[in-house]
Amino acid sequence: QVQLVESGGGVVQPGTSLRLSCAASGFSISTYVMHWVRQAPGKGLEWVAFIWYDGDDKYNADSVKGRFTISRDNSNNTLYLQVNSLRAEDTAVYYCARETRGLAFDIWGPGTKVIVSS
Amino acid sequence: QSVLTQPPSASGTPGQRVTLSCSGSSSKIGSNHIFWYQQLPGTAPKLLIYKNNQRPSGVPDRFSGSKSGTSASLAISGLRSEDEADYYCAAWDDSLSVWVFGGGTRLTVL
Numbered sequence: 001q002v003q004l005v006e007s008g009g010g011v012v013q014p015g016t017s018l019r020l021s022c023a024a025s026g027f028s029i030s031t032y033v034m035h036w037v038r039q040a041p042g043k044g045l046e047w048v049a050f051i052w053y054d055g056d057d058k059y060n061a062d063s064v065k066g067r068f069t070i071s072r073d074n075s076n077n078t079l080y081l082q083v084n085s086l087r088a089e090d091t092a093v094y095y096c097a098r099e100t101r102g103l104a105f106d107i108w109g110p111g112t113k114v115i116v117s118s
Numbered sequence: 119q120s121v122l123t124q125p126p127s128a129s130g131t132p133g134q135r136v137t138l139s140c141s142g143s144s145s146k147i148g149s150n151h152i153f154w155y156q157q158l159p160g161t162a163p164k165l166l167i168y169k170n171n172q173r174p175s176g177v178p179d180r181f182s183g184s185k186s187g188t189s190a191s192l193a194i195s196g197l198r199s200e201d202e203a204d205y206y207c208a209a210w211d212d213s214l215s216v217w218v219f220g221g222g223t224r225l226t227v228l
Binding site: 037 | 151153155157161162163164165168169174204206208215216217218219220221222
């Protein structure tokens with residue numbers, strides 16, 4: 001069964017860091033561009049970052065540039081998001097998503113919740 | 119403020135046809151495909167329409183998409199209570215090299 005499962009969220013203080021993980025099963029992430037998308041409480045979807053097949057090319061939203069880093073380990077079939085210098089406005093559910101060419105984000109994980117609070 | 123504009127809410131009665139809109143600038147909608155996602159309460163988004171008007175397998179033909187110029191629409195016919203959800207449009211923004219989502223439309227089935 002093709003699926004993505006995120007982990008690593010939690011309640012953290014402002015200024016701290018987390019590493020979010022997204023484990024894929026049922027397919028190999030090496031043949032897909034992978035994304036992170038987040039959703040603040042009661043708000044809409046916000047694209048965060050994507051990473052090319054081999055990890056050489058990465059793109060981030062301006063709102064997270066310099067603080068968030070997307071990476072991948074194709075051998076372990078896992079996507080990551082290193083989130084540093086967390087702010088209250090980073091509080092959200094973080095989803096990983098697979099991009100199939102022409103289908104955009106066709107598979108999503110259930111999400112992992114990050115709460116930034118003092 | 120999202121760069122793809124969607125009305126925040128819409129409603130319809132069972133059996134009715136409703137149309138949700140998504141508008142943007144030429145760099146976002148005019149030259150690129152539009153995708154639609156359905157998010158049921160408490161769940162992850164699900165791909166509903168790709169490349170403006172294509173349905174993934176498993177999506178009922180009650181759902182249809184269209185695009186004209188810098189506007190796109192999602193139509194739902196034969197509205198059902200289980201269609202009550204948030205609907206988002208998305209597109210690649212050539213000028214910013216980022217993916218953008220609309221603010222979403224919450225559809226209520228009365």
